[in-house]
Amino acid sequence: MAAPKTKVTITDVAKAAGVSSSAVSYALNGKPGVSEKTRDKVLKVADTLGWRPNSAAKALSNASSRAIGLALTYSPEALTVDSWTLALLSGMSFELEKNDYSLMLRIIPTGGDMLSIHREWLADGSVDGVVITNVEIGDKRIELYRSARSMPVVAMADPSVTGGLPTLTSDDAGGARLLVDYLHELGHTHIARVAGPERYGHTFSRDRAFIEETSAMDMRYDCLHADYSPEQGADCTARLLAFGDPPTAIVYDSDSMAIASMKVAAERGFAVPEQLSMIAWDDSFLCQTVTPGLTALHRSIVTAGKQVVPMLLRQINGETVGNEYEEPYELVVRDSTAPAPVHAGQ
Amino acid sequence: MAAPKTKVTITDVAKAAGVSSSAVSYALNGKPGVSEKTRDKVLKVADTLGWRPNSAAKALSNASSRAIGLALTYSPEALTVDSWTLALLSGMSFELEKNDYSLMLRIIPTGGDMLSIHREWLADGSVDGVVITNVEIGDKRIELYRSARSMPVVAMADPSVTGGLPTLTSDDAGGARLLVDYLHELGHTHIARVAGPERYGHTFSRDRAFIEETSAMDMRYDCLHADYSPEQGADCTARLLAFGDPPTAIVYDSDSMAIASMKVAAERGFAVPEQLSMIAWDDSFLCQTVTPGLTALHRSIVTAGKQVVPMLLRQINGETVGNEYEEPYELVVRDSTAPAPVHAGQ
Numbered sequence: 001m002a003a004p005k006t007k008v009t010i011t012d013v014a015k016a017a018g019v020s021s022s023a024v025s026y027a028l029n030g031k032p033g034v035s036e037k038t039r040d041k042v043l044k045v046a047d048t049l050g051w052r053p054n055s056a057a058k059a060l061s062n063a064s065s066r067a068i069g070l071a072l073t074y075s076p077e078a079l080t081v082d083s084w085t086l087a088l089l090s091g092m093s094f095e096l097e098k099n100d101y102s103l104m105l106r107i108i109p110t111g112g113d114m115l116s117i118h119r120e121w122l123a124d125g126s127v128d129g130v131v132i133t134n135v136e137i138g139d140k141r142i143e144l145y146r147s148a149r150s151m152p153v154v155a156m157a158d159p160s161v162t163g164g165l166p167t168l169t170s171d172d173a174g175g176a177r178l179l180v181d182y183l184h185e186l187g188h189t190h191i192a193r194v195a196g197p198e199r200y201g202h203t204f205s206r207d208r209a210f211i212e213e214t215s216a217m218d219m220r221y222d223c224l225h226a227d228y229s230p231e232q233g234a235d236c237t238a239r240l241l242a243f244g245d246p247p248t249a250i251v252y253d254s255d256s257m258a259i260a261s262m263k264v265a266a267e268r269g270f271a272v273p274e275q276l277s278m279i280a281w282d283d284s285f286l287c288q289t290v291t292p293g294l295t296a297l298h299r300s301i302v303t304a305g306k307q308v309v310p311m312l313l314r315q316i317n318g319e320t321v322g323n324e325y326e327e328p329y330e331l332v333v334r335d336s337t338a339p340a341p342v343h344a345g346q
Numbered sequence: 347m348a349a350p351k352t353k354v355t356i357t358d359v360a361k362a363a364g365v366s367s368s369a370v371s372y373a374l375n376g377k378p379g380v381s382e383k384t385r386d387k388v389l390k391v392a393d394t395l396g397w398r399p400n401s402a403a404k405a406l407s408n409a410s411s412r413a414i415g416l417a418l419t420y421s422p423e424a425l426t427v428d429s430w431t432l433a434l435l436s437g438m439s440f441e442l443e444k445n446d447y448s449l450m451l452r453i454i455p456t457g458g459d460m461l462s463i464h465r466e467w468l469a470d471g472s473v474d475g476v477v478i479t480n481v482e483i484g485d486k487r488i489e490l491y492r493s494a495r496s497m498p499v500v501a502m503a504d505p506s507v508t509g510g511l512p513t514l515t516s517d518d519a520g521g522a523r524l525l526v527d528y529l530h531e532l533g534h535t536h537i538a539r540v541a542g543p544e545r546y547g548h549t550f551s552r553d554r555a556f557i558e559e560t561s562a563m564d565m566r567y568d569c570l571h572a573d574y575s576p577e578q579g580a581d582c583t584a585r586l587l588a589f590g591d592p593p594t595a596i597v598y599d600s601d602s603m604a605i606a607s608m609k610v611a612a613e614r615g616f617a618v619p620e621q622l623s624m625i626a627w628d629d630s631f632l633c634q635t636v637t638p639g640l641t642a643l644h645r646s647i648v649t650a651g652k653q654v655v656p657m658l659l660r661q662i663n664g665e666t667v668g669n670e671y672e673e674p675y676e677l678v679v680r681d682s683t684a685p686a687p688v689h690a691g692q
């Protein structure tokens with residue numbers, strides 16, 4: 001009998017390791033039920049034999065589900081103002097449909113048990129691959145998929161927080177530098193930022209880049225962290241403008257925080273852009289339509305969604321995938337930014 | 347042997363009809379492979395025995411998928427401005443998560459093969475139920491699920507276009523009357539509407555109600571149909587304002603069409619609201635943030651999303667579900683509407 005070109009299966013690993021197939025399955029999926037010693041042994045044998053996630057996924061589920069998993073956390077109300085999510089879904093779907101794949105979507109309330117959804121996906125074969133977004137520093141999902149090794153994954157995050165999993169990365173540091181340099185050229189010497197949640201890897205990347213670049217340019221820099229909601233954005237703006245010596249420009253980590261803050265500035269008597277420049281990160285339809293139009297940092301999230309799917313499909317087909325980068329940011333200058341006001345003291 | 351309380355299975359139907367189980371499965375799922383005669387016979391026998399979709403779905407798939415299917419059509423770029431979709435996803439997810447259900451999402455390009463996705467869902471057991479949105483007049487999805495009878499379905503549409511499938515209906519006629527009466531009270535005698543696509547059932551319901559109500563109020567009424575995109579909305583507005591005798595108020599079937607049209611009105615020298623009143627249907631965060639704030643017809647899409655899921659879950663559990671109604675519309679008056687301008691001729 002001529003042996004066809006074969007893939008290494010869980011059964012092969014089980015035989016070589018001298019354990020049961022289910023022990024191998026548990027070990028490769030990061031589930032309890034095997035000792036650490038057995039897990040280590042299985043992982044070593046799997047490595048030696050050249051076992052790859054795809055063959056295991058097929059063996060476990062007996063067939064491809066032709067679905068990709070995406071689990072997001074948002075409060076149901078806040079979600080309705082999040083253009084980033086829709087653009088991502090839109091771009092991903094465009095590529096998924098071309099390959100007759102479905103998107104398995106979970107949207108859980110903030111603070112919900114995200115990890116158990118991912119554990120289920122690892123265990124039940126209902127998805128062939130997973131996209132992870134909003135990666136936190138020390139994110140447990142990263143640990144789960146790193147130790148499981150059986151699931152094709154792409155993390156949309158900075159490689160510094162993804163422990164070697166394939167990543168699709170936006171150039172957050174580059175975007176931050178672009179903004180600081182632009183405001184510096186306009187003569188601003190004291191700027192502020194209303195940032196996203198501190199626990200996110202991309203917030204951290206931006207935090208660091210803003211501090212470094214404003215320091216290099218000898219500018220004052222204040223930063224408050226919020227949850228992307230219009231309410232918290234407005235609240236942070238009110239606090240920044242209450243300073244005896246308020247900033248002359250504020251950068252917002254979401255369009256809706258920036259827009260909600262325009263009213264706050266008006267109420268406090270800060271004319272935009274004459275007394276206060278405002279910038280949104282990311283750009284959106286909202287930024288175009290408000291008055292004055294919001295200067296914004298632009299990238300195509302739809303394009304990022306289109307990029308992430310082939311990275312998964314290639315892994316599902318057994319290819320090794322490294323890190324890739326989103327298109328660079330572009331600054332879209334509208335009417336909400338102007339040269340720094342000249343103060344009495346200057 | 348004491349018989350436990352049993353459900354009627356496909357095997358029972360097959361025995362009683364004197365055909366094979368697979369013939370029954372084909373017939374109940376609306377798939378090719380059986381003659382019309384056999385299909386009719388199977389459907390009659392299934393009716394007589396009291397066979398219900400749920401038992402068949404379980405028999406076919408052998409296990410619940412714990413997923414609900416939702417397939418939408420949008421161009422990837424237009425999707426990024428659609429707040430309705432995000433609100434629906436958000437509300438549905440809220441209820442799905444409470445029941446440990448997933449959402450199987452398909453977003454296909456406009457003009458894509460929507461029907462084959464639904465055929466797959468009927469055939470492969472990957473979803474336990476389906477939500478249908480944007481129902482067209484004579485919609486083939488309705489025919490498919492009506493003849494299949496094996497899948498729990500809720501159509502978000504007017505019962506007049508869903509052929510007896512369970513529906514969740516928004517009061518489009520009531521919303522239209524609310525708007526016409528409001529503009530009539532403000533003294534407008536010539537109003538216009540930039541509507542959504544003519545093929546949708548809900549567009550048709552609104553069309554009819556606008557014609558009836560403006561006629562009852564003895565008002566002039568013009569209507570142009572567009573695709574909800576900002577571009578087509580702006581284009582229709584330009585055409586309406588180019589009339590020798592333009593309308594003094596325009597109602598838009600989407601927020602983004604209304605907002606894109608505000609610039610057109612300004613460019614053509616129509617002051618809003620002094621010379622032209624503008625109203626958006628539905629209300630959204632965008633309507634609050636633009637200047638002037640847009641008067642809008644408000645309903646909670648998040649609430650509708652929360653409503654539709656239990657209607658499906660009850661069917662999955664074997665209950666019969668009828669038609670339900672969304673919360674009534676409310677008019678949110680902002681700064682984009684005013685009494686009709688007094689013309690020279692009046």
